[in-house]
Amino acid sequence: MRGIFISFEGSEGSGKSTQARLLSDWLRTQGISTILTREPGGTPIGERIREVLLSPDHREMDPITELFLYLASRRQHIKELIEPSLKEGKIVITDRFSDSTMAYQGYGRGLDLSLIESLNRTATGGLSPDLTIVLDVDVREGLSRNLGIKSDRLEIEDIEFHEKVRKGFIEIAKKEPKRVFIVETKNGIEKTHDEILAIVREWIKR
Secondary structure, X not given: OOOXXXXXXXXXXXXXXXXXXXHHHHHHHOOOOEEEEEOOOOOHHHHHXXXXXXXXXXXXXOHHHHHHHHHHHHHHHHHHHHHXXXXXXXXXXXXXXXHHHHHHHHHHOOOOHHHHHHHHHHHHXXXXXXXXXXEEOOHHHHHHHOOXXXXXXXXXXXXXXXXXXXXXXXXXXXXXXOOEEEEEOOOOHHHHHHHHHHHHXXXXXX
Protein backbone atom coordinates (compact mmCIF):
# COMPACT_ATOMS: atom_id res chain seq x y z
CA MET A 1 0.00 0.00 0.00
CA ARG A 2 1.28 3.45 -0.93
CA GLY A 3 2.18 5.75 1.94
CA ILE A 4 0.86 9.24 2.64
CA PHE A 5 2.67 12.42 1.64
CA ILE A 6 2.21 15.44 3.94
CA SER A 7 3.80 18.86 3.49
CA PHE A 8 4.13 21.80 5.87
CA GLU A 9 4.21 25.29 4.38
CA GLY A 10 4.22 28.86 5.61
CA SER A 11 6.05 32.14 5.85
CA GLU A 12 9.28 32.68 7.78
CA GLY A 13 8.91 32.08 11.50
CA SER A 14 5.56 30.31 11.18
CA GLY A 15 6.79 27.25 13.09
CA LYS A 16 6.74 24.74 10.23
CA SER A 17 9.80 22.81 11.33
CA THR A 18 8.54 22.52 14.90
CA GLN A 19 5.07 21.37 13.89
CA ALA A 20 6.39 18.94 11.28
CA ARG A 21 8.61 17.37 13.94
CA LEU A 22 5.77 17.20 16.48
CA LEU A 23 3.49 15.44 13.99
CA SER A 24 6.27 13.04 13.03
CA ASP A 25 6.93 12.23 16.70
CA TRP A 26 3.22 11.65 17.37
CA LEU A 27 2.82 9.33 14.36
CA ARG A 28 5.80 7.28 15.54
CA THR A 29 4.21 6.89 18.98
CA GLN A 30 1.25 5.37 17.14
CA GLY A 31 3.57 2.81 15.58
CA ILE A 32 3.45 4.42 12.13
CA SER A 33 6.63 4.39 10.05
CA THR A 34 7.38 8.02 9.27
CA ILE A 35 10.05 9.92 7.35
CA LEU A 36 10.70 13.58 8.28
CA THR A 37 12.53 15.61 5.66
CA ARG A 38 12.86 19.15 4.30
CA GLU A 39 13.29 21.32 1.22
CA PRO A 40 15.56 22.45 -0.10
CA GLY A 41 17.56 19.47 1.09
CA GLY A 42 16.54 16.00 2.18
CA THR A 43 19.43 14.31 0.35
CA PRO A 44 23.20 14.93 0.25
CA ILE A 45 22.86 16.65 -3.13
CA GLY A 46 19.84 18.65 -1.96
CA GLU A 47 21.65 19.81 1.16
CA ARG A 48 24.53 21.15 -0.92
CA ILE A 49 22.05 23.02 -3.12
CA ARG A 50 20.43 24.36 0.06
CA GLU A 51 23.73 25.89 1.13
CA VAL A 52 23.95 27.79 -2.15
CA LEU A 53 20.31 28.88 -2.13
CA LEU A 54 20.16 30.20 1.41
CA SER A 55 23.60 31.76 1.79
CA PRO A 56 23.38 35.54 2.38
CA ASP A 57 26.52 35.79 0.23
CA HIS A 58 24.42 35.01 -2.86
CA ARG A 59 22.04 37.96 -2.83
CA GLU A 60 22.78 38.63 -6.50
CA MET A 61 21.18 35.32 -7.51
CA ASP A 62 18.81 35.68 -10.46
CA PRO A 63 15.20 34.56 -9.77
CA ILE A 64 15.27 32.04 -12.63
CA THR A 65 18.53 30.59 -11.31
CA GLU A 66 16.88 30.36 -7.91
CA LEU A 67 13.87 28.58 -9.37
CA PHE A 68 15.95 25.97 -11.19
CA LEU A 69 18.03 25.25 -8.10
CA TYR A 70 14.91 24.61 -6.03
CA LEU A 71 13.54 22.33 -8.73
CA ALA A 72 16.84 20.44 -9.01
CA SER A 73 16.87 19.83 -5.28
CA ARG A 74 13.24 18.68 -5.41
CA ARG A 75 13.83 16.24 -8.25
CA GLN A 76 16.67 14.55 -6.37
CA HIS A 77 14.60 14.57 -3.18
CA ILE A 78 11.73 12.77 -4.89
CA LYS A 79 13.81 10.14 -6.69
CA GLU A 80 16.17 9.39 -3.83
CA LEU A 81 13.92 9.64 -0.76
CA ILE A 82 10.25 10.51 -1.19
CA GLU A 83 9.13 8.03 -3.88
CA PRO A 84 10.98 5.03 -2.38
CA SER A 85 9.55 5.80 1.07
CA LEU A 86 6.00 6.13 -0.24
CA LYS A 87 6.36 2.82 -2.09
CA GLU A 88 7.32 1.23 1.23
CA GLY A 89 4.04 2.48 2.70
CA LYS A 90 5.60 5.10 4.97
CA ILE A 91 4.19 8.51 5.82
CA VAL A 92 6.51 11.18 4.44
CA ILE A 93 6.40 14.61 6.09
CA THR A 94 8.32 17.40 4.39
CA ASP A 95 9.10 20.86 5.68
CA ARG A 96 8.28 22.73 2.42
CA PHE A 97 7.57 21.41 -1.07
CA SER A 98 6.12 22.74 -4.35
CA ASP A 99 3.75 25.27 -2.76
CA SER A 100 6.73 27.16 -1.37
CA THR A 101 8.11 27.51 -4.87
CA MET A 102 4.83 28.94 -6.08
CA ALA A 103 4.58 31.30 -3.09
CA TYR A 104 8.20 32.51 -2.99
CA GLN A 105 9.29 32.47 -6.62
CA GLY A 106 5.83 33.08 -8.07
CA TYR A 107 3.99 35.48 -5.76
CA GLY A 108 7.14 36.77 -4.05
CA ARG A 109 9.54 37.15 -6.97
CA GLY A 110 6.85 37.75 -9.57
CA LEU A 111 7.81 34.89 -11.90
CA ASP A 112 5.08 33.61 -14.19
CA LEU A 113 2.87 31.18 -12.26
CA SER A 114 2.10 29.01 -15.27
CA LEU A 115 5.83 28.70 -16.02
CA ILE A 116 6.53 27.58 -12.46
CA GLU A 117 3.65 25.11 -12.58
CA SER A 118 4.92 23.61 -15.84
CA LEU A 119 8.54 23.31 -14.73
CA ASN A 120 7.53 21.97 -11.34
CA ARG A 121 5.38 19.31 -13.00
CA THR A 122 8.45 18.16 -14.93
CA ALA A 123 10.60 18.10 -11.78
CA THR A 124 8.04 16.22 -9.69
CA GLY A 125 6.66 13.92 -12.37
CA GLY A 126 3.25 15.07 -11.18
CA LEU A 127 3.83 14.09 -7.55
CA SER A 128 1.92 16.33 -5.13
CA PRO A 129 1.34 16.11 -1.36
CA ASP A 130 -1.83 14.32 -0.31
CA LEU A 131 -2.27 16.82 2.51
CA THR A 132 -0.71 20.25 3.06
CA ILE A 133 -0.74 22.27 6.26
CA VAL A 134 -0.08 25.99 5.82
CA LEU A 135 0.90 27.69 9.07
CA ASP A 136 -0.18 31.30 8.97
CA VAL A 137 1.51 34.05 10.97
CA ASP A 138 1.69 37.82 10.78
CA VAL A 139 4.77 38.60 8.69
CA ARG A 140 6.41 40.95 11.20
CA GLU A 141 5.75 38.57 14.07
CA GLY A 142 7.19 35.65 12.13
CA LEU A 143 10.37 37.50 11.23
CA SER A 144 10.79 38.67 14.81
CA ARG A 145 10.55 35.06 16.03
CA ASN A 146 13.62 34.17 13.99
CA LEU A 147 15.57 37.30 14.90
CA GLY A 148 18.99 36.25 16.14
CA ILE A 149 18.26 32.57 15.41
CA LYS A 150 18.60 32.45 11.63
CA SER A 151 19.31 34.89 8.85
CA ASP A 152 19.31 33.27 5.44
CA ARG A 153 19.09 34.91 2.03
CA LEU A 154 15.30 34.80 1.89
CA GLU A 155 14.78 35.95 5.46
CA ILE A 156 16.60 39.21 4.82
CA GLU A 157 14.24 40.19 2.00
CA ASP A 158 12.05 43.22 2.74
CA ILE A 159 8.61 43.13 4.37
CA GLU A 160 6.83 43.66 1.05
CA PHE A 161 8.35 40.46 -0.33
CA HIS A 162 7.23 38.44 2.68
CA GLU A 163 3.73 39.90 2.54
CA LYS A 164 3.48 38.72 -1.08
CA VAL A 165 4.63 35.27 -0.04
CA ARG A 166 2.02 35.07 2.70
CA LYS A 167 -0.68 36.16 0.25
CA GLY A 168 0.56 33.46 -2.12
CA PHE A 169 0.02 30.71 0.43
CA ILE A 170 -3.49 31.98 1.16
CA GLU A 171 -4.32 32.02 -2.56
CA ILE A 172 -3.00 28.47 -2.96
CA ALA A 173 -5.21 27.29 -0.10
CA LYS A 174 -8.26 28.92 -1.69
CA LYS A 175 -7.60 27.12 -4.97
CA GLU A 176 -7.16 23.68 -3.40
CA PRO A 177 -9.32 23.53 -0.25
CA LYS A 178 -9.49 19.73 -0.22
CA ARG A 179 -5.71 19.41 0.01
CA VAL A 180 -4.51 22.61 1.69
CA PHE A 181 -5.54 23.62 5.21
CA ILE A 182 -4.58 26.91 6.86
CA VAL A 183 -3.76 26.80 10.57
CA GLU A 184 -3.16 30.02 12.49
CA THR A 185 -0.28 29.88 14.95
CA LYS A 186 -1.27 32.71 17.29
CA ASN A 187 -2.49 30.33 20.02
CA GLY A 188 0.90 28.79 20.69
CA ILE A 189 2.75 25.60 19.82
CA GLU A 190 0.63 23.09 21.74
CA LYS A 191 -2.76 24.32 20.52
CA THR A 192 -1.44 24.57 16.97
CA HIS A 193 -0.24 20.96 17.23
CA ASP A 194 -3.64 19.86 18.52
CA GLU A 195 -5.38 21.53 15.60
CA ILE A 196 -3.02 19.87 13.15
CA LEU A 197 -3.64 16.46 14.74
CA ALA A 198 -7.38 16.98 14.36
CA ILE A 199 -6.95 17.78 10.66
CA VAL A 200 -4.67 14.79 10.05
CA ARG A 201 -6.93 12.35 11.89
CA GLU A 202 -10.01 13.56 10.03
CA TRP A 203 -8.20 13.51 6.70
CA ILE A 204 -6.96 9.95 7.19
CA LYS A 205 -10.44 8.88 8.31
CA ARG A 206 -11.97 10.29 5.12
